[in-house]
Amino acid sequence: MSNFWIFTTALAGYLLGALPFGYIVARAHDVDIFKEGSGNPGATNVKRVLGEKFGAKGKRAGNFVFVLDALKGAVATGWPLLPWIDTPHQDVLALIGVVAAVLGHSFSVFTRFKGGKGVATAAGGLVVLIPVACLIGAVTWVLTFFTTRYVSLGSILGAVVVIVSVWLLPYSVAVAVVATVLAAVVILRHHANIRRLLAGTEPRFVKKPAA
Numbered sequence: 001m002s003n004f005w006i007f008t009t010a011l012a013g014y015l016l017g018a019l020p021f022g023y024i025v026a027r028a029h030d031v032d033i034f035k036e037g038s039g040n041p042g043a044t045n046v047k048r049v050l051g052e053k054f055g056a057k058g059k060r061a062g063n064f065v066f067v068l069d070a071l072k073g074a075v076a077t078g079w080p081l082l083p084w085i086d087t088p089h090q091d092v093l094a095l096i097g098v099v100a101a102v103l104g105h106s107f108s109v110f111t112r113f114k115g116g117k118g119v120a121t122a123a124g125g126l127v128v129l130i131p132v133a134c135l136i137g138a139v140t141w142v143l144t145f146f147t148t149r150y151v152s153l154g155s156i157l158g159a160v161v162v163i164v165s166v167w168l169l170p171y172s173v174a175v176a177v178v179a180t181v182l183a184a185v186v187i188l189r190h191h192a193n194i195r196r197l198l199a200g201t202e203p204r205f206v207k208k209p210a211a
Contacts, residue, residue, distance in 0.1 A: 005087045006096060013076035013097040017104025017121055020111045021068040022046045025061050042116030043069060044151045066120045073124030076101035095178045098125030102182055117189040119155045122182045130179055133165035149204040152193035159183040
């Protein structure tokens with residue numbers, strides 16, 4: 001595997017991850033997402049802020065950001081695995097791609113190195129690498145969210161379950177290590193949410209009753 005492919009994969013992954021979809025979508029609604037809600041440009045904050053301002057339309061915008069953020073992680077991870085990429089160790093390049101994408105999302109050059117927590121971007125990349133473990137993590141997120149209405153708690157527990165699953169399922173050690181690191185980074189970037197959860201001040205997504 002040449003240095004050219006390593007550099008190209010890392011650069012492409014970072015630039016894909018750095019695309020600030022949350023900021024762009026919020027700006028399209030005349031909202032500076034860095035100054036609203038938690039100040040995070042991720043899908044959760046975009047959905048909460050725009051949902052409060054624009055109702056269902058704003059929530060759909062937040063869901064769209066999640067899809068875009070996940071897609072950039074999947075593309076950064078998946079393109080080195082394409083059959084016409086003529087280089088050995090494509091699996092290693094895929095790992096480089098997903099790590100670079102999460103770093104780009106979290107520290108975007110386009111927004112002065114401010115970014116989100118990387119949940120959607122990491123999920124998109126890991127779905128390409130470890131689909132079964134990600135499915136188990138996604139089920140955990142859904143059950144946690146609909147039980148507690150805490151997005152952050154769902155993300156944290158989902159990441160923990162991915163870590164456990166990737167070591168129990170027959171994935172390579174390299175994939176398991178990278179998946180563990182990414183999931184751990186997601187958990188660590190939720191440190192403020194963890195403090196609010198423990199203090200009982202973390203905001204919930206509460207479904208409003210129909211009028």
